[in-house]
Amino acid sequence: MTGTIFFLPGLGLGAEAAAPLAAALGDRFRVVGIDLPGQGEAPDAADGSVGALAGAALEAIEAESDGGPWLLVAHSMGGKVAALVISRVLGGQANVFGLAGAVLLAPSPPTPEPMDDGKRAQMLSWADDGPLSEADARAFVDQNVAAPLGDSDQRNAVGLVRRTSALSWRRWLSEGSREDVSATVGTIDLPVVVLAGEEDVDLGASAQPGLLGRVYPRARFVSLPDTVHLLPYERAREVAAAVVELWESTVSVSPAVPPHWGRVVASDRTPVEARALLARRAIADDVHYEPRALSAAQLTTLGALADRVVPQPEGRRIDLAARVDAELASGSGDGWRPAGLPDDASAYRLGLDALAAVWPAGEAEQNALVARIVDGESIEGAPWSDDLLRLWFEDARNDLVRNWLAHPASLARVGYDGFATSGPGAGPAGYVELAAGTRDPWEPDDLGALASGHDDPKTDTDPGALTGRENTA
Amino acid sequence: MNLSDMRTYANDEIVDVVVVGTGAGGAPLLARLAERGLKVIALEAGPNLDPDDFTNDEVEAPRINWMSERLSGGEAPTAFGPNNSGWGVGGGTLHWGAFTPRPDIRDLRLQSETGVGADWPIDHAELIRYIVDVERTIGVSGPSSYPWDTEREYLEPPVDRNAPADLMALGCSRLGIRATDAPAAILSRSRDQAHHGRRLASQNLGSIHQGERYGTKATTALTYLPAAVAAGAEIRADAMVHGIERDELGRVTGVVYRQNGIEKRQRCATLVLAGGGIETPRLLLNTGIGNSSGLVGRNFLAHGAVQVWGRFDEQIRGYRGYPSALISEDFVRPEGVTFAGGYLLQSLGVMPLTYATTLVRGGGLWGSELLDALDSYRHMAGIGINGECLPAEGNRLVLSDETDEWGVPRAVVTFTPGPNEQAIDEHATATMTRILEAAGARDTQVFARTAHTLGTCRMSDDPAAGVVDGDGRSHDVPNLWICDNSTFPSALTANPGLAQMALSLRTADRMLR
Ligand SMILES: Cc1cc2nc3c(=O)[nH]c(=O)nc-3n(C[C@H](O)[C@H](O)[C@H](O)COP(=O)(O)OP(=O)(O)OC[C@H]3O[C@@H](n4cnc5c(N)ncnc54)[C@H](O)[C@@H]3O)c2cc1C
Numbered sequence: 001m002t003g004t005i006f007f008l009p010g011l012g013l014g015a016e017a018a019a020p021l022a023a024a025l026g027d028r029f030r031v032v033g034i035d036l037p038g039q040g041e042a043p044d045a046a047d048g049s050v051g052a053l054a055g056a057a058l059e060a061i062e063a064e065s066d067g068g069p070w071l072l073v074a075h076s077m078g079g080k081v082a083a084l085v086i087s088r089v090l091g092g093q094a095n096v097f098g099l100a101g102a103v104l105l106a107p108s109p110p111t112p113e114p115m116d117d118g119k120r121a122q123m124l125s126w127a128d129d130g131p132l133s134e135a136d137a138r139a140f141v142d143q144n145v146a147a148p149l150g151d152s153d154q155r156n157a158v159g160l161v162r163r164t165s166a167l168s169w170r171r172w173l174s175e176g177s178r179e180d181v182s183a184t185v186g187t188i189d190l191p192v193v194v195l196a197g198e199e200d201v202d203l204g205a206s207a208q209p210g211l212l213g214r215v216y217p218r219a220r221f222v223s224l225p226d227t228v229h230l231l232p233y234e235r236a237r238e239v240a241a242a243v244v245e246l247w248e249s250t251v252s253v254s255p256a257v258p259p260h261w262g263r264v265v266a267s268d269r270t271p272v273e274a275r276a277l278l279a280r281r282a283i284a285d286d287v288h289y290e291p292r293a294l295s296a297a298q299l300t301t302l303g304a305l306a307d308r309v310v311p312q313p314e315g316r317r318i319d320l321a322a323r324v325d326a327e328l329a330s331g332s333g334d335g336w337r338p339a340g341l342p343d344d345a346s347a348y349r350l351g352l353d354a355l356a357a358v359w360p361a362g363e364a365e366q367n368a369l370v371a372r373i374v375d376g377e378s379i380e381g382a383p384w385s386d387d388l389l390r391l392w393f394e395d396a397r398n399d400l401v402r403n404w405l406a407h408p409a410s411l412a413r414v415g416y417d418g419f420a421t422s423g424p425g426a427g428p429a430g431y432v433e434l435a436a437g438t439r440d441p442w443e444p445d446d447l448g449a450l451a452s453g454h455d456d457p458k459t460d461t462d463p464g465a466l467t468g469r470e471n472t473a
Numbered sequence: 474m475n476l477s478d479m480r481t482y483a484n485d486e487i488v489d490v491v492v493v494g495t496g497a498g499g500a501p502l503l504a505r506l507a508e509r510g511l512k513v514i515a516l517e518a519g520p521n522l523d524p525d526d527f528t529n530d531e532v533e534a535p536r537i538n539w540m541s542e543r544l545s546g547g548e549a550p551t552a553f554g555p556n557n558s559g560w561g562v563g564g565g566t567l568h569w570g571a572f573t574p575r576p577d578i579r580d581l582r583l584q585s586e587t588g589v590g591a592d593w594p595i596d597h598a599e600l601i602r603y604i605v606d607v608e609r610t611i612g613v614s615g616p617s618s619y620p621w622d623t624e625r626e627y628l629e630p631p632v633d634r635n636a637p638a639d640l641m642a643l644g645c646s647r648l649g650i651r652a653t654d655a656p657a658a659i660l661s662r663s664r665d666q667a668h669h670g671r672r673l674a675s676q677n678l679g680s681i682h683q684g685e686r687y688g689t690k691a692t693t694a695l696t697y698l699p700a701a702v703a704a705g706a707e708i709r710a711d712a713m714v715h716g717i718e719r720d721e722l723g724r725v726t727g728v729v730y731r732q733n734g735i736e737k738r739q740r741c742a743t744l745v746l747a748g749g750g751i752e753t754p755r756l757l758l759n760t761g762i763g764n765s766s767g768l769v770g771r772n773f774l775a776h777g778a779v780q781v782w783g784r785f786d787e788q789i790r791g792y793r794g795y796p797s798a799l800i801s802e803d804f805v806r807p808e809g810v811t812f813a814g815g816y817l818l819q820s821l822g823v824m825p826l827t828y829a830t831t832l833v834r835g836g837g838l839w840g841s842e843l844l845d846a847l848d849s850y851r852h853m854a855g856i857g858i859n860g861e862c863l864p865a866e867g868n869r870l871v872l873s874d875e876t877d878e879w880g881v882p883r884a885v886v887t888f889t890p891g892p893n894e895q896a897i898d899e900h901a902t903a904t905m906t907r908i909l910e911a912a913g914a915r916d917t918q919v920f921a922r923t924a925h926t927l928g929t930c931r932m933s934d935d936p937a938a939g940v941v942d943g944d945g946r947s948h949d950v951p952n953l954w955i956c957d958n959s960t961f962p963s964a965l966t967a968n969p970g971l972a973q974m975a976l977s978l979r980t981a982d983r984m985l986r
Contacts, residue, residue: 311840311844405825414851415850428677429686
């Protein structure tokens, strides 16, 4: 599967600034550069807000996404736009699916961007009477690189700066860069790599952890020596390497959602909330996950148990133990527990400690132990009677398999597309074809055959079916 | 539902009636009393929901279920949560399956007929008159002729059959078992519902147990509650009743409830408890009211709900369509058996996470067997039962010493199926397996289950034999009534929702006498 990289450029640049990255990545990825409003061919936005830029970026992403996994690469101003784009995508508010992570290049933060007043004034003055002059554009590029760019990169970059509309340039400096979108963005639980130059003044490597650490708790910060700000040109190879590494530590190790399933999730048939939940569940688990309800040792035991209860293939896995721990920490629960057991989290702690004490090394022995507990046999040092141990174990098995199944790749695997019902564009909200072996036209094609004449209203002998169904769109 | 323009009452005003709970038991009565001009308030522990609050995501769906923990004991611990009572304006009807068979006359006379269980202190013909009223109001679809009751008429044509219904029909016809389209409180034709508005015809959603946005499934929040509000009732959501106040004669004078963290009191002349089979006895035990018989919490009943699933070559995908579109009443009184009572059959489609839980809890599966079973999910068609349950000494609800978020002791519910329940289960399992095999199932799997929470405040003519009389009035406290599943003297083979709504109208009429 080739992956898609969506690229959001910084101020003064444009879609074409993705070219060095695309060249460095080669055939493995489809790199889609996006002109933000006022850049390249793109018209100016309706207003100067970051939201307007994000809206335009999302439209482009929606138009180009294929339902498969993708990463967002965003530079400078594009980084602030990216924060809103990501929060909307993970909030289900865009018709896309498959966001796996982001590589941010000297990104502007969701909070007002730190910028020297003199610099702001100077940059504003460049666009007083229209797009930047050749000399000003050159000055802008030169200020933002540590060493001169190669000829063609230099030509391209300066050309892009000159094509940037004066309005969008001024708006960013006077409005967008100063806007505070941090409340809307909140905390984003996504694998993120932040690259920044050591020579950059305001958005450099030393500033980034302070600016973004709380926004992206899973961010890894990389500092690049001899680099100022134009990372897409200055450091295309390092950026490409970061993209590949992020891809391989997320998409490549997660269960894959087939792209045609991803497109159904992205479609208007799927309600916003369901799309958001599926988008979040599809994100690769944090290898550095710190348990919140269990101890590290208990989490390890739960992981070992998960491997027996819900065996997953090597290489592509969901961290079921981490997901159950997060659920326990949230206190959600399932509305009941066997009388005699303490609250869920306490029961897990006691049960896992007892299990750890007798957990054997070999897989066959582990399976034998699980089988014995399921059959209601005791284990040495059990905190409860055989029966209660079996009932706690039943809860744990149930929690593990439900967390596995709620992942969109698992739902696709078992052939369930019921998330694509009740969305704003679902007309009718549910299914038309109900017979064995058949499917509706919008459904993934591995789910059955299309009835002949499928676009006719259902030709059932049942008069209720004929007259009763209404379009809800 | 829309509560913005409703009439409101002051806490210190003595309203005619306070109703605790807005589900199948609370809502019809609220509407009828309001329509007769009484000043009525419903207090509902859960939230008031908009259609968009219902989600097709199974992990998030329990927001319409009572999720405050209950403790389950016995050999078949009842799984509460999503599998049990309601939460929110609309109560259990928000998540019910809307499968609406009518109670069979023989089930109301179980004791007279078989010597075990209990008779209902209610005339079957009268109950059916109320049921017809409910069916018309909420919109019940069904077959044009009903094999087990040729007089019966359904005003709406049946909803579409899905693949499990087709297969159960095939298997039944090959075995000479009668089966037909299930009566269901799902509209097969759109309609305008008085005081609510447009309700759409069935959208063939298999996720109806998670709530449904289009009004195709009848809930009290679409039917009786808007009618009640239109007639002047007030509905207070997020209002958890945890105390009952009384005068020196023992008569109820008001209730204590917590709303948004604030303790409030509402005065009333009459109190109706409609909190369901768990919450009503919990409240009574905690307040020590209405229990001179000692039967509050006793006689807990849970319907037998064993399921058999068959694997077919084609993709069944029973999460499409109304989940239980086929019914058979051929086994309400099976021939040649030694057990009392019987069971209804219904075809089954199921949502994936619910199925996974069934595989784990009901089937004991784990490991590669579990994953294989999940990989077969799309090929599975099921049949399930609703089976009679006899009262037993040990099956009861008591209070634990652990308190919940409102400071009320949690309920401990103990349930162990007795020999009669086991015999029904075995008979039904054999029947369902035969049907699935006759329909061409490759292999079949049996999952143990129970459903519903009944009987914990049973009705009786004899004050020593129950908590309320046949009208629903407390044997002890004259201005205290109970109108929910806790009053069921026996479980019935019919699912309880429809009968509960009928009982609710009937209790209202008795209160108005
Ligand atoms: C998964 C499932 C599927 C079902 N499917 C069907 C079906 O297909 N057909 C059928 O006939 N029946 C079905 N039922 C059963 C049906 O839902 C119940 O019979 C019916 O809802 C019971 O009505 P009730 O009034 O007793 O309780 P509920 O409808 O549960 O209403 C009780 C209400 O009281 C509120 N409440 C409780 N205590 C308090 C308090 N102290 N203060 C304030 N409010 C309180 C609760 O929040 C709740 O809203 C199903 C049940 C379940 C669990």
